[in-house]
Amino acid sequence: MLVESLEATAFGTNCYVLAPQRGEECVVVDPGVGVADRLAELLRRHRLRPAAVLLTHGHLDHVHSVTPVCGAHGVAATVHADDRHRLRDPLAGLGPQLRAALAASGGAGAWREPDDVVTVxxxxxxxxxxxxxxxxxxxxHTEGSVLFSVSRPGEPDLLLAGDVLFAGSxxxxxxxxxxxxAMLRSLLTRVLPLDDATDVLPGHGPATTIGRERLTNPHLVQLAAAAGTEQQS
Structure with missing residues (x-):
């Protein structure tokens, strides 16, 4: 499987491109601030044709480029139903500090939601x-945050974790x-049961594995210990 990543020009958001191999259809995950041109070049280089844009959640740093990317390739944006409202106005509810940071990064321009949105x-x-x-x-992290698990025959599953799980945090x-x-419940019921070999591509920062995080991530270590104590009592 082909897996490529681009880092946004603001907030260090990871945008991922996944395809069975070069020259085929692909999916784009979380196109953030300032990735559109570099994404277009990556697609040309690998001769890829986007079939969908998947969004792990609706915060602006993960969806900033979704409309131009979807529009350029005539594909839909896919988001959980509980975060659908964020695509109407991702700036809604942001405090002045975040708005200022977005403005400074060039990521707070006029917003237009994608023409075609699919909810899951x-x-x-x-x-x-x-x-x-x-x-x-x-x-x-948000009401509609999701984990996307991609099956890879003969290899560990690939987890696109968005802003649920990071390396060490x-x-x-x-x-x-x-x-x-809600975050603690998600970690307990959706993350900790995953196989240790699962490769994790987070929304920010470096890749990791579930096994590594189970052993070293202080949040997961504490949560697993608390769950084990409850089971013994």
Missing amino acids: TDRARLEVAGLRVDVSHAPG IGRTDLPGGDHR
């Missing part, structure tokens, strides 16, 4: 671009749509 719900299975993508609703819950208790 928990446990949906997408067959797109020759890939099988399973959707797991994992609220906490987890997503913030103090932004619009955040809920710390």
Whole structure:
């Protein structure tokens, strides 16, 4: 499988491109601020044709370029139903500091939502671009945050974790749509049960694995210990 990444020009957001191989259809995940031109070059270089744009959640740093990317290729944006409203106005609810940071990065210009938006719900299975993508609703960072799990025959699954899980950390819950208790439930019920070999591509920062995070991520270590204590009591 071909897996490529681009880092946005603001907030260090990771945009991913996945395809069975060069010269085929692909999916684009979380096109953030300033990635459109570099994404177009990457697609040309690998002779890829986007079949869909997948969004792990609706915060502006993950969706900023979704409309031009979808429009350029005539494809839909796919987002969880609970974050659909964010594509109407991703700036809604942002405080003055975040707005100022976006303005300074050039990411707070005029917004237009994609012409074609497809909503998904928990446990949906997408067959797109020759890939099988399973959707797991994992609220906490936003109401509609999801994990996209991509099956790779003969290899560990690939988890597109958005802002749920990072290498050594987890997503913030103090932004619009955040809920710390919901985040803990998502980590406990949607992340910790995953196979250790699962490769994780987070929304920010370097790639990791579930096994590595289970052993070293302080949030998962603490959560697993608390769950084990409850089971013994």
